[in-house]
Amino acid sequence: MVRRPRPLRACGRALALPLIAALAVSAGSARALVDAVPAADVSTERLLTLVASVENASEHPVARAVTAGAVERGARVEAVESFRSHGGRGVQGVVDSVAVVAGRPSWISSEWSLTEPAELAEARSAHEGAGRSVVL
16 A cells, blocks of 8 residues: 555556665765666666656765666656655656656655565665665
8 A cells, every 4th residue: 555645646557666776885985776676567678767767856876876877777867747855765756657756665665555576675685785775
């Protein structure tokens, strides 16, 4: 169940946890997108375009790394409607009529009541174990 259904109803369809974008934080605080794992029904290209578009509207360093890494992989940055930033926890917006929510796994779970599929949970665990930040 999604606690804030109004934006999702407004666009007619919702994107529910299609990704893990794992970010490696190296010495010197350089951040780089190292992986993007889409759910089975979303292409990597589509995933990166949607997430890069919503993250591009944010000034957070992790969002900047996600956007830059997605663009390096060929993603387009499209216009975002109804953008909201949630103070370092995550962002939301509507891209090409799709509601997109991206942020910390704990925020996605508590604020949006979404549960990640098993294959994404495995990827998240592996990346967190390697010391990477994970965005769902």
